[in-house]
Structure formats: C-alpha cells, structure tokens
Amino acid sequence: MSDETRRRPGRTVAGRRRLRHSLTVAAIDLFHEQGYEATTVDDIASAAGVGRRTFFRYFRSKDDAIFPDHDEVLRDIEEALAAADTTRNAIEVTCEAVGLVLDFYLADPDVSLKRYALTRTVSSLRDREVASVDRYQRVFARYLRGRFEADGEPLPDLRASVAAAAVAAAHNHVLRRWLRSGGRQDVRAYAKEAFDLVIEAFPPGGARRSLDGEDTVVAVLRTSAASSEVVRQLGVALRELHP
Structure with missing residues (x-):
C-alpha cells in the first residue's frame, strides 16, 4: 500500500467504511451536544476531520449521516432472499x-x-426511520408474494402483505425493547421467540385450509403492538369462534 493511500483512508473500501462511520459518530455526538437544528454539515465534517465536499461524497444531508448503512443492509436482504432455497418455509x-x-x-x-435517543426527540429523524422500515417491509412482501404465487397459495398478495407486516412488527418490537433496556437484554433469544410466533401464525398452506371450509380469523392491530398482544387478541378471537 502506498504512503498516499495510507494518508487518504477514503481510497479503499475499508477506508471508506471507516470514514462513513466517523461521520456518523460525529453527527450523532454533535446532535446530542449542541442540538439537531444548531448542527451544520460543516460542523460534522470538521469534527470528523474532513471537508464539506468529502461529507457530500458519502451523504446527501445531515439526516442521511444518522442512518449510513440502510441501503447496504437492504441490498444484503434482497440478495439473501434471492439466494434462499425455495423449498424452505x-x-x-x-x-x-x-x-x-x-x-x-x-x-x-x-x-x-444514541441514534434511538435522537429519533425519539427529532421528528425528521423519526420519519426517516419509519420510511426505512417501510422499505424493508415492501421487500419482504414482494418476496413472499412471489413464493406464495409459486406455491399456489390463494390470495398471495394479501397474505404476503399481512405476513410481511407481521415480520416487520415482530422485529421492531424486539429491537425497541432492546434499545429501551439500554442494550442490556438478550435480544437474540427474544427475537427467536417473536419470530417463532410469526412462523406459527402463517403455516404453509394455511390460507388454502382456511378457504376449504375452516373459519377465518382477522385481527386488526397497530404495527407497534407487542407480539404478546398479537397472540392475546388472536386467542380471544379463537375462543369466540370455539367457546
């Protein structure tokens, strides 16, 4: 590696990743220290040790600096879904x-x-986070619709939309619980419990069985509803059908 490359970390993939992370950390720290509105792009760039032009090579706005890797994560998700074994659930x-x-x-x-604390107080950042969740959910719905259509499931579009919303809601509940705990909870174990509930709620062929004469239960819930509340309301509905 040349001396010039070592002096300019943005010249390599790893260097660009580190620089992007440095800009994110600088933005978050400054937002906490001096307020979101009072912090400028120039402030963030200076704190990260780079110029304004360098900042805009990585982010379009100071809002973007708070969520630096969502596009990359979304691409990883799309690739994982595209490569998944179609015989799996x-x-x-x-x-x-x-x-x-x-x-x-x-x-x-x-x-x-720190990002979570900011999104609770800065509405534009909270809106940005909600938009990111919606992008993930649409990717899940598109994948599930294709799978349900291929498997001959009735109402594939509706079933995919509802299932995608359930997956996103379970994930959001687990993540927010971990964030509210200050990162102290065993999030992996809790995530498994939450996702197991979703998997059980949408068994393969479930839609087909419901159209073959079985009762159908429809529950209307907020996307922020806890997974325990989802299970409770479904239980109530089932007991009403089969007292």
Whole structure:
C-alpha cells in the first residue's frame, strides 16, 4: 500500500467504511451536544476531520449521516432472499433476512442507542426511520408474494402483505425493547421467540385450509403492538369462534 493511500483512508473500501462511520459518530455526538437544528454539515465534517465536499461524497444531508448503512443492509436482504432455497418455509426465510437489520444495530450498540435517543426527540429523524422500515417491509412482501404465487397459495398478495407486516412488527418490537433496556437484554433469544410466533401464525398452506371450509380469523392491530398482544387478541378471537 502506498504512503498516499495510507494518508487518504477514503481510497479503499475499508477506508471508506471507516470514514462513513466517523461521520456518523460525529453527527450523532454533535446532535446530542449542541442540538439537531444548531448542527451544520460543516460542523460534522470538521469534527470528523474532513471537508464539506468529502461529507457530500458519502451523504446527501445531515439526516442521511444518522442512518449510513440502510441501503447496504437492504441490498444484503434482497440478495439473501434471492439466494434462499425455495423449498424452505418462506416465512422462516423472511425472519432470517430481517435478522440482518438487527445485526446492523447490534454491531455498534453505542451508536444505536444514541441514534434511538435522537429519533425519539427529532421528528425528521423519526420519519426517516419509519420510511426505512417501510422499505424493508415492501421487500419482504414482494418476496413472499412471489413464493406464495409459486406455491399456489390463494390470495398471495394479501397474505404476503399481512405476513410481511407481521415480520416487520415482530422485529421492531424486539429491537425497541432492546434499545429501551439500554442494550442490556438478550435480544437474540427474544427475537427467536417473536419470530417463532410469526412462523406459527402463517403455516404453509394455511390460507388454502382456511378457504376449504375452516373459519377465518382477522385481527386488526397497530404495527407497534407487542407480539404478546398479537397472540392475546388472536386467542380471544379463537375462543369466540370455539367457546
């Protein structure tokens, strides 16, 4: 490696990753220290030891610096779904794929916790986070629709949309619980419990069986509802059908 390359870390893939991370850390720390509105792109660039032009090579705005890797994680998810064995349970595959988002947050707990504190107080950042979740959910729905159509499931579009929303809701509940705990909970074990609930709720051929004369249960829930609340309401509905 030449002396010039060592002096310019942005010249390598690893260097660009480190520089992007440095800009994110600088942005988050400055937002906490002096406030979101008071912090400028120039402030962030200076704190990271680079110029304004370098900042804009990596991010379009200071908001983008808070969520640096969502596009990359989304591509990883799409690749994982495209490469998945089509004989496997589609819901299980989707739950594994959303685990990549969880990995992203767990890879740097300090940054994730600080980011969470910011999204609770800065509405534009919270809106950005919600938009990111919606992008993941649409990718899951597209994958599931294709799988359900290939498997001959009735109502593949509706079933895929509902299942994708359930996967996203389970993940969001697990992640927020971990963030609220200050990163102290065993998030992996809790995630497995939450995803197992989703997998059980959408068994292969479940839609087909419901159209063959069995009762159908429809529950309307907020996307932020806890997985325990989802199970409770489904239980109530089933007891009403079969007292």
